[in-house]
Amino acid sequence: MDKALQVSAIKDGTVIDHIPAERLFDVINILELDTCRDMITFGMNLDSFRMGKKAIIKVANRFFQGQEINKIALIAPNAKLNTIKNYHVVEKRVVEIPSEITNIVKCFNPKCITNHEAITTRFKVISKKPIELRCMYCEKITSEKQVVIR
Amino acid sequence: MHPKNLISITDFSKDDYLRIMELAAEFEKEPNQNLLKGKVVASLFYEPSTRTRLSFETAITRLGGRIVGFSDSSSSSVSKGETLHDTIRMVSNYVDLIVMRHPLEGSARYASQVAAVPVINAGDGANQHPTQTLLDMYSIMKTQGRLDNINIFLVGDLKYGRTVHSLLQALSVFENPIFNFIAPPELAMPIEYKRYLDSQGIRYFEHTEFTDIISEADIIYMTRVQKERFTDPMEYEKVKNVYILRNNMLENTKPTMKILHPLPRVNEIHTDVDANPKAYYFTQALNGMYTREAIISHIMGLK
Numbered sequence: 322m323d324k325a326l327q328v329s330a331i332k333d334g335t336v337i338d339h340i341p342a343e344r345l346f347d348v349i350n351i352l353e354l355d356t357c358r359d360m361i362t363f364g365m366n367l368d369s370f371r372m373g374k375k376a377i378i379k380v381a382n383r384f385f386q387g388q389e390i391n392k393i394a395l396i397a398p399n400a401k402l403n404t405i406k407n408y409h410v411v412e413k414r415v416v417e418i419p420s421e422i423t424n425i426v427k428c429f430n431p432k433c434i435t436n437h438e439a440i441t442t443r444f445k446v447i448s449k450k451p452i453e454l455r456c457m458y459c460e461k462i463t464s465e466k467q468v469v470i471r
Numbered sequence: 472m473h474p475k476n477l478i479s480i481t482d483f484s485k486d487d488y489l490r491i492m493e494l495a496a497e498f499e500k501e502p503n504q505n506l507l508k509g510k511v512v513a514s515l516f517y518e519p520s521t522r523t524r525l526s527f528e529t530a531i532t533r534l535g536g537r538i539v540g541f542s543d544s545s546s547s548s549v550s551k552g553e554t555l556h557d558t559i560r561m562v563s564n565y566v567d568l569i570v571m572r573h574p575l576e577g578s579a580r581y582a583s584q585v586a587a588v589p590v591i592n593a594g595d596g597a598n599q600h601p602t603q604t605l606l607d608m609y610s611i612m613k614t615q616g617r618l619d620n621i622n623i624f625l626v627g628d629l630k631y632g633r634t635v636h637s638l639l640q641a642l643s644v645f646e647n648p649i650f651n652f653i654a655p656p657e658l659a660m661p662i663e664y665k666r667y668l669d670s671q672g673i674r675y676f677e678h679t680e681f682t683d684i685i686s687e688a689d690i691i692y693m694t695r696v697q698k699e700r701f702t703d704p705m706e707y708e709k710v711k712n713v714y715i716l717r718n719n720m721l722e723n724t725k726p727t728m729k730i731l732h733p734l735p736r737v738n739e740i741h742t743d744v745d746a747n748p749k750a751y752y753f754t755q756a757l758n759g760m761y762t763r764e765a766i767i768s769h770i771m772g773l774k
Contacts, residue, residue, distance in 0.1 A: 432574070432597070433576050433577050434573075434576065434577040434578040434580075434581050435577060435581075437575055438555055438581070439556075440581060457580065458576070458577025458581055459576035459577035459595075459598050460576070460577070460598055461576070461598075462663065
C-alpha cells in the first residue's frame with residue numbers, strides 16, 4: 322500500500338520518515354510538536370521494508386534547522402527529512418548525532434546531581450556508533466542501551 | 472592564567488601540576504604565610520570527612536584565612552530541604568572561595584557553575600577527589616625526585632576507586648609511565664581507562680595477585696577492597712586476604728620504593744609494614760596540607 326494513502330500529503334512543510342515506531346512520542350516531545358499550532362499528522366506502526374514497523378510525522382509549514390532536528394538523532398538515528406514545497410520534495414536530509422547533547426537524555430547514574438536537582442543535562446558524545454555519552458557533571462558514560470529521554 | 476576552579480583532575484594542565492608541586496615544596500619549607508589575610512573561605516562538607524576537612528581547614532588557617540561552613544549536612548539548611556543551588560548562591564555572596572564535599576557525583580561541577588567565586592572539589596561521591604591526586608603526585612615527586620618514568624603499582628579496588636582513576640589520568644601526561652594493576656577480576660580497572668592508556672600508547676600490565684614483579688615498582692599505591700563492592704559475598708571471602716601487603720613481601724623491592732595509601736586503611740597494609748622506611752602513607756597525609764595550601768594559592772592567584 323502506498324504510504325501517501327496512510328498519512329495524507331502536505332502542501333508545504335516537513336516529513337520526518339523512518340522513525341522507530343516505539344519512539345514516535347519521544348520525537349514529538351523532543352521537537353515540542355505538542356505545542357505546535359500548525360497541522361500535524363502522524364502514523365505509527367506503518368509497515369516498513371527495512372524497519373519492520375515505523376512511524377512518520379508530517380508537519381505543515383514548518384522547516385527545521387539542522388541543530389533542531391539533530392536532537393532526535395539519538396532515538397531515531399535513521400530518520401530522514403523531506404522538505405516539501407507545493408507537494409514536491411525539494412530537499413532530502415538525514416539526521417546527524419551532534420557532538421553535544423543538551424537537556425534531552427537522562428544521566429543513567431542514579432547518584433548524578435542532575436537526577437536530584439532541576440539541572441539541564443549536558444553530555445559530550447564520545448562515540449556515535451554505538452552511542453556513548455559522557456555526562457559533563459558526574460563524568461560517567463551513558464551507553465546506547467541506557468539512553469532514556471527525560 | 473590561573474584556573475578558576477578545581478573540580479576534576481583533568482581541569483589542570485601539566486603546567487598547573489608542576490606549579491602545584493613547586494608551590495607545595497615552598498609551603499613545606501614555610502607553611503605559615505599570610506596570603507589569605509582578610510579572606511573568608513566556606514568549607515561545606517555535606518558528608519563527614521575528618522581527614523580531608525581538617526587538612527583543608529588547617530591549610531586555610533596557615534594561610535591566614537577565616538573559615539565558615541559546616542561539617543555535615545544535618546547542621547546545615549539542607550536538613551530543611553534547601554537545594555544545593557540555593558545554598559551555593561547564598562554562600563557565594565559571603566565568601567571568597569568555596570571548598571565542598573558532597574555525596575552526589577557532579578555536584579562540584581554544578582556548584583562551580585552556580586557560584587560567583589572559585590570552587591575546589593573536596594570529593595563528589597565516587598567521581599573526583601582532585602586534591603587527593605595532587606597530594607599523591609607531590610608525594611611521588613618528593614620521594615622519587617620526578618614524575619616522569621614512574622613505574623606504579625595500583626592495588627585493590629581499581630573499579631570503583633576514584634583516587635586510582637584520577638592518579639592514572641594525571642600521571643599519563645608525564646613521560647613514559649608504566650602502570651601495573653593488581654586487582655580481583657570483579658574490581659579490575661574499567662575498560663575506558665585501559666582504552667585511554669592504549670590511545671596514548673602507555674604501557675600497562677594486569678595481575679590478579681602480588682608476585683615478584685613488585686621488585687620493579689617505584690610506587691605501590693594500595694587501596695581498600697571493600698566488602699560492599701561485591702555482588703557475591705563468596706567472591707569477597709575468596710579474595711579478601713590476597714591483597715594484603717606484608718613486610719616480608721618487600722624484601723626484593725627497590726630501596727627507593729615507597730608505599731602510598733589514600734587512607735583510611737583497614738587491613739590491606741599489615742601493621743608490620745608501618746615501621747619499614749618504605750611505608751610513606753602517614754607522611755603522604757601530611758603532604759596533603761602543603762598541597763592544599765598550594766592549590767588554594769594557585770587558584771586564587773596569590774602566588
